[in-house]
Amino acid sequence: MTATNGQTTLSIRDLHVSVEDAEILRGVTLDVPAGEVHALMGPNGSGKSTLANALMGHPAYDVTAGQVHFKGRDVLDLETDERARLGMFLAFQYPAEIPGVRVASFLRLALNARRESEISVMAFRRLLLEKMQMLRMDPKFASRYLNEGFSGGEKKRNEILQLAVLEPELAILDETDSGLDIDALRIVADGVNRLRGSDLGVLVITHYQRLLNYIEPDRVHVLIDGRVVESGGKELAERLEAEGYERYGAATTSEDA
Amino acid sequence: MAVKDIEQVGLDTYKFGFHDDIQPVYTSPKGLSEDVVREISRQKDEPAWMLDFRLEALRQFERKSMPTWGADLSRIDFDDIHYYIRPQDRQARSWDDVPEDIKSTFDKLGIPEAERKFLAGVGAQYDSEVVYHSIRDDLEEQGVIFLDMDSGLREHEDIVRDYFGTVIPNGDNKFAALNSAVWSGGSFVYVPEGVRVDIPLQAYFRINAENMGQFERTLIIVEPGAYVHYVEGCTAPVYATDSLHSAVVEIIVKEGGRCRYTTIQNWSTDVFNLVTKRAVAYRDATMEWVDGNLGSKVTMKYPAVYLMEPGAHGEVLSIAFAGEDQHQDAGAKMVHAAPDTSSLITSKSISRKGGRTAYRGYVQVMPEAERCRSNVECDALLIDDRSRSDTYPYMDIEESDVAIQHEATVSKVSDQQLFYLMSRGLTQEQAMAMVVSGFIEPIVKELPMEYAVEMNRLIELQMEGSIG
Ligand SMILES: Nc1ncnc2c1ncn2[C@@H]1O[C@H](COP(=O)(O)OP(=O)(O)OP(=O)(O)O)[C@@H](O)[C@H]1O
Numbered sequence: 001m002t003a004t005n006g007q008t009t010l011s012i013r014d015l016h017v018s019v020e021d022a023e024i025l026r027g028v029t030l031d032v033p034a035g036e037v038h039a040l041m042g043p044n045g046s047g048k049s050t051l052a053n054a055l056m057g058h059p060a061y062d063v064t065a066g067q068v069h070f071k072g073r074d075v076l077d078l079e080t081d082e083r084a085r086l087g088m089f090l091a092f093q094y095p096a097e098i099p100g101v102r103v104a105s106f107l108r109l110a111l112n113a114r115r116e117s118e119i120s121v122m123a124f125r126r127l128l129l130e131k132m133q134m135l136r137m138d139p140k141f142a143s144r145y146l147n148e149g150f151s152g153g154e155k156k157r158n159e160i161l162q163l164a165v166l167e168p169e170l171a172i173l174d175e176t177d178s179g180l181d182i183d184a185l186r187i188v189a190d191g192v193n194r195l196r197g198s199d200l201g202v203l204v205i206t207h208y209q210r211l212l213n214y215i216e217p218d219r220v221h222v223l224i225d226g227r228v229v230e231s232g233g234k235e236l237a238e239r240l241e242a243e244g245y246e247r248y249g250a251a252t253t254s255e256d257a
Numbered sequence: 258m259a260v261k262d263i264e265q266v267g268l269d270t271y272k273f274g275f276h277d278d279i280q281p282v283y284t285s286p287k288g289l290s291e292d293v294v295r296e297i298s299r300q301k302d303e304p305a306w307m308l309d310f311r312l313e314a315l316r317q318f319e320r321k322s323m324p325t326w327g328a329d330l331s332r333i334d335f336d337d338i339h340y341y342i343r344p345q346d347r348q349a350r351s352w353d354d355v356p357e358d359i360k361s362t363f364d365k366l367g368i369p370e371a372e373r374k375f376l377a378g379v380g381a382q383y384d385s386e387v388v389y390h391s392i393r394d395d396l397e398e399q400g401v402i403f404l405d406m407d408s409g410l411r412e413h414e415d416i417v418r419d420y421f422g423t424v425i426p427n428g429d430n431k432f433a434a435l436n437s438a439v440w441s442g443g444s445f446v447y448v449p450e451g452v453r454v455d456i457p458l459q460a461y462f463r464i465n466a467e468n469m470g471q472f473e474r475t476l477i478i479v480e481p482g483a484y485v486h487y488v489e490g491c492t493a494p495v496y497a498t499d500s501l502h503s504a505v506v507e508i509i510v511k512e513g514g515r516c517r518y519t520t521i522q523n524w525s526t527d528v529f530n531l532v533t534k535r536a537v538a539y540r541d542a543t544m545e546w547v548d549g550n551l552g553s554k555v556t557m558k559y560p561a562v563y564l565m566e567p568g569a570h571g572e573v574l575s576i577a578f579a580g581e582d583q584h585q586d587a588g589a590k591m592v593h594a595a596p597d598t599s600s601l602i603t604s605k606s607i608s609r610k611g612g613r614t615a616y617r618g619y620v621q622v623m624p625e626a627e628r629c630r631s632n633v634e635c636d637a638l639l640i641d642d643r644s645r646s647d648t649y650p651y652m653d654i655e656e657s658d659v660a661i662q663h664e665a666t667v668s669k670v671s672d673q674q675l676f677y678l679m680s681r682g683l684t685q686e687q688a689m690a691m692v693v694s695g696f697i698e699p700i701v702k703e704l705p706m707e708y709a710v711e712m713n714r715l716i717e718l719q720m721e722g723s724i725g
Pocket residue numbers: 019020024042043044045046047048049050051060093
């Protein structure tokens with residue numbers, strides 16, 4: 001429980017989550033201290049996105065036991081938007097499409113939702129352009145409809161744009177690297193690294209070492225069948241890359257829920 | 258900006274539901290009779306032909322049966338309605354001359370301000386009569402006429418007589434017949450050849466009295482190569498009893514002319530809104546109906562374009578929003594009466610809290626109207642499981658060399674969309690309003706900026722308290 005500022009940003013204790021009465025997470029315990037980057041790895045279907053969704057309060061994900069604290073607050077009885085305004089952010093594995101809603105107008109509303117006073121239209125435009133430049137995004141994206149017709153990589157980049165504009169204190173990146181080309185991967189990683197060192201805690205969900213070469217994690221956790229079975233330093237990710245998950249007897253779905 | 262508006266307004270109810278205590282100078286007794294019709298005509302000092310037109314319409318009204326399709330109209334009690342209420346004696350040309358109590362109504366609705374900012378002319382109707390009217394001087398000098406219908410008849414009887422009732426005959430349907438018998442107010446617009454009115458003319462319709470029937474009558478004539486955009490807005494107080502609004506709008510667009518008619522209908526939810534709107538478009542003319550239906554208890558309205566000569570183009574863009582106890586039965590009618598004509602219908606409806614919307618459309622292609630194109634797209638969005646949406650697309654195609662397309666979708670706001678937006682800090686209501694405003698965006702972006710803002714604001718107000 002040591003952190004740069006002595007305070008744990010995210011603390012998950014023995015979390016059990018069910019979807020449609022099937023238990024997917026079976027007691028997850030995990031801390032992401034402020035200022036640290038943690039990687040969460042694990043085979044397909046092991047429950048990584050389930051954890052991400054449950055942390056953000058998706059109504060379809062039923063928390064049956066356990067606790068989640070963020071900045072010292074119990075967040076499990078908070079609505080999704082309240083968690084967001086508290087500083088939590090999820091970059092989605094599959095971002096939803098919102099036809100007819102422009103990226104810029106959506107982001108301005110979202111930014112204002114977490115500010116005391118409203119940002120002026122001009123100031124917002126400047127901020128948005130600056131962040132888009134940082135992510136080497138065509139300014140035209142600002143007036144496109146949110147995720148509609150975006151390519152896979154464009155959707156991911158758009159998620160990171162939102163991260164950069166909203167400046168949360170905890171970012172959960174759910175496979176943000178998949179679908180990104182090599183240049184985009186580097187740009188996204190640069191973006192995250194630039195925000196690093198502040199109080200931002202990051203939980204990176206990924207299948208690949210490649211991203212972790214750019215965003216070096218402080219800790220790596222392995223999720224198998226809804227449980228964290230091992231945690232370690234960045235060398236753990238390298239080992240997983242070489243050996244896979246076989247040693248955990250994984251990739252079998254559990255029937256013993 | 259959008260969200261702050263909601264907070265500033267701070268209302269979860271109908272914002273325009275107030276009423277003002279006005280002593281009208283004349284109120285006809287409840288119920289409809291030949292005496293009532295004669296008295297209206299007498300008070301207006303009309304020519305005999307108009308009285309005859311009214312009396313013939315009354316006979317048609319009595320003969321016609323109520324429509325048995327569409328919405329439930331059984332609650333309308335024709336004997337419990339005042340058909341004519343004259344709020345004041347004279348019409349004002351300046352807001353200063355409008356009686357203080359009536360003016361304050363329009364002040365609350367923001368009309369004088371809008372006029373100063375972005376309108377070429379304004380008409381304001383209060384119950385049965387137009388109480389204020391103005392038009393920009395330069396347009397008047399170019400021969401543009403923008404008057405209330407009664408003044409139009411008095412001052413330009415020759416033009417009115419040529420066109421009045423030619424697009425919608427007095428026996429067209431029961432409610433058109435009713436309007437033809439007791440009509441009062443509405444607008445008369447005449448745009449001379451080649452004149453382009455670059456910013457909108459707006460008419461504002463307000464029902465103030467209880468158990469009131471408002472029957473305005475609008476006639477727009479667009480001469481060859483001319484252009485006009487006419488906008489109407491409507492509100493009414495909230496009473497426990499029902500009111501009836503039954504307008505007739507006739508439009509003639511001549512060769513190469515273009516007319517756009519925008520409605521933002523926001524009646525209170527005790528108004529039966531049964532309106533007949535029809536335009537004829539001649540060679541290379543364009544007629545566009547932009548129709549936003551947010552209020553009323555029941556709306557039945559199907560703006561029509563008769564495409565009379567080659568090159569004519571008709572469009573209907575409509576948005577219908579039905580909340581609790583509301584039934585919006587709206588749509589469009591396109592009649593391709595000549596070759597090489599085209600039409601486009603885009604309809605977007607939103608239902609929530611058990612509200613009901615229907616798209617009812619009719620596309621007709623007459624024999625030998627070759628190479629016609631028609632495109633119909635209607636999309637319905639359901640906010641919850643209790644609400645309902647139906648689609649009735651009728652087609653009557655009597656020519657084989659045509660290109661007709663029809664597409665209909667029904668969608669729901671998905672949990673995934675709401676979760677996504679809320680995960681960025683938007684409340685559930687904001688998220689819902691955002692999905693809805695995105696849904697209607699293809700139509701809203703066609704509106705002048707001021708109306709687009711107004712439309713989005715009304716949608717947000719509608720969405721308040723819509724969750725759960
Ligand atoms: N909304 C849902 N409805 C039904 N089943 C679900 C739902 N969400 C997750 N599951 C199930 O829960 C299990 C874990 O899914 P999850 O998406 O969390 O896996 P993951 O670790 O993110 O996998 P991947 O690496 O493929 O993204 C899977 O068996 C999945 O089918």
